[in-house]
Amino acid sequence: MPNESQQHMVNVQINGVWRQFPKGTRLIEACEQAGSYVPRYCYHKKLSSPGNCRMCLIEMGMPKMGPDRKPSLGPDGKPEINWMPRPQISCATDVSEGLGVRTHSPMVEECRRGVMEFLLINHPLDCPICDQAGECRLQEFSVEYGRQDSRFFENKVKKPKNVELGPRVTLDDERCILCSRCIRFSKEIAKDDVLGFIDRGSFTTLTAHPGKRLENNYSLNTVDICPVGALTSSDFRFKMRVWFLKETKSFCTSCATGCNTLIGTREDVIYRQTPRENDAVNSCWMCDYGRLNFDYLQSERRLLEPLVREDGGLRPTDWTHALQSVVSLLRPFVGWQIAILASGRMTNEELWLAARLAQSLGVTLIDIVPRTGPGDDILLSPDRNPNTSGARLLHVASESGDILQQIKHAIWSGQVQALISLGENPLHCGIGPELLTRLPVYITMDLLENEATSYASAVLPSLGFAEKRGSIINGKGRLQRLNRAVRGPGQARDDWEIMRDLMQSLGGGNGVYTIEDVFREMSAAVPELSGLTLSRIGDLGVQVMNIDKSPDAPGEPAAEKVRARERQEHPQ
Amino acid sequence: MTFLVLTSLLKIFGIVFLVILPMVSYTVYAERRVSALIQDRLGPNRVGPAGLFQPIADAMKFILKEDFTPAHVNKFYFWLAPCLAMVPAIMTIAVVPFGSSLLGVPMVIADINVGVLYVFAIASLGVYGIVIAGWASNSKYPFLGGVRSSSQMISYELSLGLAVIPIFLLVGQLRLTSIVDYQIANGWMIAPFLGDPTNLWKWLLTIPMLISFVVFTIAIFAETNRLPFDLPEAETELVGGYHTEYSSMKFALFFLGEYAAMITGSAIIVTLFLGAWHLPIPWWNHAHGFHWLLISGSLGGWLGFLGGLFNIFTFFAKVAVLLLVFIWVRWTLPRFRYDQLMRLGWVFFFEIALVNIFIAAIIVAYMPK
Amino acid sequence: MSIVVRRPNLSWSEKLYLPAIFSGMIITLGHFMKMLLGRTKVTMQYPEEKWDSHLPDHYRGAPALVKDERDRLRCVACQLCEFICPPRAIKIVPGEIPLGDRFAKVEKYPEEFDIDMIRCIYCGMCEEVCPEQAIFLRKDYAITGLTRAEMVHDKKKLIEIGGVMHGLVLKWNEKK
Numbered sequence A: 001m002p003n004e005s006q007q008h009m010v011n012v013q014i015n016g017v018w019r020q021f022p023k024g025t026r027l028i029e030a031c032e033q034a035g036s037y038v039p040r041y042c043y044h045k046k047l048s049s050p051g052n053c054r055m056c057l058i059e060m061g062m063p064k065m066g067p068d069r070k071p072s073l074g075p076d077g078k079p080e081i082n083w084m085p086r087p088q089i090s091c092a093t094d095v096s097e098g099l100g101v102r103t104h105s106p107m108v109e110e111c112r113r114g115v116m117e118f119l120l121i122n123h124p125l126d127c128p129i130c131d132q133a134g135e136c137r138l139q140e141f142s143v144e145y146g147r148q149d150s151r152f153f154e155n156k157v158k159k160p161k162n163v164e165l166g167p168r169v170t171l172d173d174e175r176c177i178l179c180s181r182c183i184r185f186s187k188e189i190a191k192d193d194v195l196g197f198i199d200r201g202s203f204t205t206l207t208a209h210p211g212k213r214l215e216n217n218y219s220l221n222t223v224d225i226c227p228v229g230a231l232t233s234s235d236f237r238f239k240m241r242v243w244f245l246k247e248t249k250s251f252c253t254s255c256a257t258g259c260n261t262l263i264g265t266r267e268d269v270i271y272r273q274t275p276r277e278n279d280a281v282n283s284c285w286m287c288d289y290g291r292l293n294f295d296y297l298q299s300e301r302r303l304l305e306p307l308v309r310e311d312g313g314l315r316p317t318d319w320t321h322a323l324q325s326v327v328s329l330l331r332p333f334v335g336w337q338i339a340i341l342a343s344g345r346m347t348n349e350e351l352w353l354a355a356r357l358a359q360s361l362g363v364t365l366i367d368i369v370p371r372t373g374p375g376d377d378i379l380l381s382p383d384r385n386p387n388t389s390g391a392r393l394l395h396v397a398s399e400s401g402d403i404l405q406q407i408k409h410a411i412w413s414g415q416v417q418a419l420i421s422l423g424e425n426p427l428h429c430g431i432g433p434e435l436l437t438r439l440p441v442y443i444t445m446d447l448l449e450n451e452a453t454s455y456a457s458a459v460l461p462s463l464g465f466a467e468k469r470g471s472i473i474n475g476k477g478r479l480q481r482l483n484r485a486v487r488g489p490g491q492a493r494d495d496w497e498i499m500r501d502l503m504q505s506l507g508g509g510n511g512v513y514t515i516e517d518v519f520r521e522m523s524a525a526v527p528e529l530s531g532l533t534l535s536r537i538g539d540l541g542v543q544v545m546n547i548d549k550s551p552d553a554p555g556e557p558a559a560e561k562v563r564a565r566e567r568q569e570h571p572q
Numbered sequence B: 001m002t003f004l005v006l007t008s009l010l011k012i013f014g015i016v017f018l019v020i021l022p023m024v025s026y027t028v029y030a031e032r033r034v035s036a037l038i039q040d041r042l043g044p045n046r047v048g049p050a051g052l053f054q055p056i057a058d059a060m061k062f063i064l065k066e067d068f069t070p071a072h073v074n075k076f077y078f079w080l081a082p083c084l085a086m087v088p089a090i091m092t093i094a095v096v097p098f099g100s101s102l103l104g105v106p107m108v109i110a111d112i113n114v115g116v117l118y119v120f121a122i123a124s125l126g127v128y129g130i131v132i133a134g135w136a137s138n139s140k141y142p143f144l145g146g147v148r149s150s151s152q153m154i155s156y157e158l159s160l161g162l163a164v165i166p167i168f169l170l171v172g173q174l175r176l177t178s179i180v181d182y183q184i185a186n187g188w189m190i191a192p193f194l195g196d197p198t199n200l201w202k203w204l205l206t207i208p209m210l211i212s213f214v215v216f217t218i219a220i221f222a223e224t225n226r227l228p229f230d231l232p233e234a235e236t237e238l239v240g241g242y243h244t245e246y247s248s249m250k251f252a253l254f255f256l257g258e259y260a261a262m263i264t265g266s267a268i269i270v271t272l273f274l275g276a277w278h279l280p281i282p283w284w285n286h287a288h289g290f291h292w293l294l295i296s297g298s299l300g301g302w303l304g305f306l307g308g309l310f311n312i313f314t315f316f317a318k319v320a321v322l323l324l325v326f327i328w329v330r331w332t333l334p335r336f337r338y339d340q341l342m343r344l345g346w347v348f349f350f351e352i353a354l355v356n357i358f359i360a361a362i363i364v365a366y367m368p369k
Numbered sequence C: 001m002s003i004v005v006r007r008p009n010l011s012w013s014e015k016l017y018l019p020a021i022f023s024g025m026i027i028t029l030g031h032f033m034k035m036l037l038g039r040t041k042v043t044m045q046y047p048e049e050k051w052d053s054h055l056p057d058h059y060r061g062a063p064a065l066v067k068d069e070r071d072r073l074r075c076v077a078c079q080l081c082e083f084i085c086p087p088r089a090i091k092i093v094p095g096e097i098p099l100g101d102r103f104a105k106v107e108k109y110p111e112e113f114d115i116d117m118i119r120c121i122y123c124g125m126c127e128e129v130c131p132e133q134a135i136f137l138r139k140d141y142a143i144t145g146l147t148r149a150e151m152v153h154d155k156k157k158l159i160e161i162g163g164v165m166h167g168l169v170l171k172w173n174e175k176k
Helices: A002-008 A027-033 A106-121 A137-145 A181-188 A220-225 A319-330 A348-361 A388-393 A402-413 A433-438 A495-505 A515-525 A556-569 B002-038 B054-064 B075-095 B115-136 B140-171 B176-186 B200-223 B248-273 B301-330 B338-366 C012-016 C018-036 C080-084 C125-129 C155-162
Strands: A009-014 A017-022 A057-063 A081-083 A099-102 A169-171 A195-198 A205-208 A231-233 A246-251 A260-266 A269-275 A307-310 A313-316 A338-342 A365-368 A418-422 A441-446 A458-461 A470-473 A478-482 B281-285 B289-293 C063-065 C090-096 C108-116 C135-137
Touching: A009 A027, A017 A027, A027 A057, A027 A099, A057 A106, A081 A099, A106 A137, A169 A220, A181 A195, A181 A220, A220 A231, A220 A269, A246 A478, A307 A319, A319 A418, A319 A441, A319 A458, A319 A495, A338 A348, A338 A402, A348 A365, A348 A388, A348 A470, A348 A495, A348 A515, A365 A402, A388 A470, A402 A433, A441 A495, A495 A515, B002 B054, B002 B075, B002 B248, B002 B301, B002 C018, B054 B248, B075 B115, B075 B248, B115 B140, B115 B176, B115 B248, B140 B176, B140 B200, B140 B248, B140 B338, B176 B248, B200 B248, B200 B338, B248 B301, B301 C018, C012 C018, C063 C108, C063 C155, C080 C090, C080 C125, C108 C155, C125 C135
Parallel strands: A009 A099, A338 A365, A338 A418, A418 A441, A441 A458
Antiparallel strands: A009 A017, A057 A081, A057 A099, A169 A231, A195 A205, A246 A260, A260 A269, A307 A313, A307 A458, A470 A478, B281 B289, C063 C135, C090 C108
């Protein structure tokens, strides 16, 4: 849009270099884009700017006006700048024509040193036990602008510590530097105004409003945006120091939104999930439900080795034997005697192989199990299957779920003799124990041991979302990629490998060796995916379908709305 | 006849299992202790009092180690070589008179009239153990070690053989017991003047005899692959030389063979030059005035038995002193370069030994009987 | 520029090498006799003689966790030693001190603290990096064991080696 950009561009001089920025850009953002990061505590690009931390002070100047009320030009033909004698905060100022900024002048550095010293007066020396240590803004800027010693010999102000703000958030008020990010997040994004400051001066304390708790489904985002260790996640608290964590780019599979995440792991143990910025999906946020929904991967109930029913009981075995027995169990049946219960949690690759498996067996009764829950208009989608769109695209899922009903009837009537469930529990979709006991063959591929696995003729342990690669299409039609963060436990194998081996054992030999091969096969057959490879999806995903069902990301638009409201409230 | 066989068997078992093998293991111990003392260390002092049981521990270790035969070797010769290294060293001792007599039995296993020739013949076989080990190992370092060994042996056997000719010129016999008898009667070969200090000819004879002794001793060093002539196993150049591929008991046989050869070599030197079991003791009595007392097993009764034992002890004490010299030299002198070794053998010792024969021959020819 | 090293011109007696050989043998004999007569100073005979009484102050032996005068295990499980440890010998599982505890205000403590003494290289980085003066290298040097598991010092063993340390900064006491 060259026309538009020409219209809205303004010239700004940053550290002596003239650059162009769209009108309305925050000065702090403009400086960052120009390569000189301005330290900040209270400013967050998705929130309003109260300008209360004073860390982002810069030296600013306006064009010098000549007697003709026009900017007087210097020898280089650019406007001369009239530098203001006092520093300004860069987070509450938008760029304007001819603006000049110095981000590293002696005055600016002196201001930052002063602000740092004030912030550290009452900040406890808790770093050895503080969970934020390692990703703490206060630590980082202390290195750059802090003093080695303290000139403050008086007693530090005592404030409440270890306060349970809500079920998932613990507050240490002594560490709080009063940036108010959490307050603004609760008000503006979570729409749950529970936090605020009480008392004055050094005694200002962050707390929840009387009788209220920070218990909304987005409370843990306050922990992410807290620049210090004041707000900590009760789940992650004291579990692991952050510098040990290997962060793998992934996304949440707990609902159809597919919020982008970083999975923090160490030595094959997942310690936390944090949201990763993706303005097309989740902005900078994610819900607590999705964030904490990884414990099951480290559950005691994980299936660790393939089981086969022998002599009336399920016996552990090796994969070769397990796959052989599955094949011999399925051999006696023809297509209409078999039903496949696929899952909306499977990746596209797995769904594609499931469809191929159904095809080679001649199965027509294949459907996914719908999974719904209450949604909200922030991020959480009522569709709790992450890949319903993919299942529909690959024709595994029926539009209205009528095939699932047919499967139930077919099992009830005795037409279906063999049921293959891929990551789903039939007991949860109306196929009760009495039906399962009547089935001669019930094969299940799952992560966890549950009531249904005890009825199985063969159990094939597979991998969870953090343990495998694959692609998923979210509720808005965005294709995103899972990356492997940890290795699977025991002998559990990648789902697509299990299905590939099953197909090969059933006679449908093919040359699929890697998950890239599966994706290539799939993209050749599905027009929506044509031209894509697994690596070409990228970290932020690709829009492949146009579905408009799940809520908008509370990103820029929401922030824009907030800003508009601010302008109305405080006209400048 | 039965008596002869029985006593011979007794002597063989006695000398091999009661003398040579313990002596070999304790020479190894002495080597380690002496080298340590020379280098301002203490050496093995943990096993038993002052580390005296160290050889037993070493033997246990060698026996218990895995007997590994590499896949790339010539199996038959690989197994044969260690035996060939040990056997000649022990066989040589058969003709060496290690004492006078005990209860009327001469203290020599086989008193044959070609004694010295037998020694050379058998000692030369020792090189086969090394050459076969080098070849059968089918590996470059052992091979180089084997080649070096064979050429070294050939070079030094010449001077070895030539160095003893003056003795035979003097004695006129090859039988080792005769040489011992001659020394008892006419003074040790290294110092022929001792038999008759007033005879100037004997003093003159000392010169070729000393030269013979030095050349012979150095040649024995070379024959036994001792430093400064240990080129076949030169660790710094050839890893382990001919025994690089050997381990466990097979390696131990090479190791013991080397020390057994040292003992045999010392025994030969003692027999040829140092009066064998003879130790004259200064004595004085009224009948004869001052004279040298000869202790030997031919005396009657208890005295004879004790004398015989004393002779055996004297012999092995002399051997032990020579062994200490072997060890002392090893921890003092560095190894020769190969060309230096060859030059020394062919250009110096061969000529010196040759000229020495003529000098000795002239002296013997003109010396009044 | 090349340096020409001239070979020394040897005299007749030097060319014979015999004097050099004999003087060499005298030297070795001298060493031998001095050792035999016990005039040479030799290595300490370790298991019988020990150095313990005169270990220098800076000796770096086994790392250990110390307690202070108030019987508090000083470690707060910050895991900096685990991070800095070059051979990765340290493994810590942090835990939260329960509210009723005497030292609840410290909040964090090591639930498990293992140092694999097979891996430990006694570098002392853990002691240097520790912000709490909790881990010190003591003078224990004979760390032995018959199994690998035995060579892993757990928290109990580390406290046993560490003992009580006096004169440390008691910063947590100032907390409310």
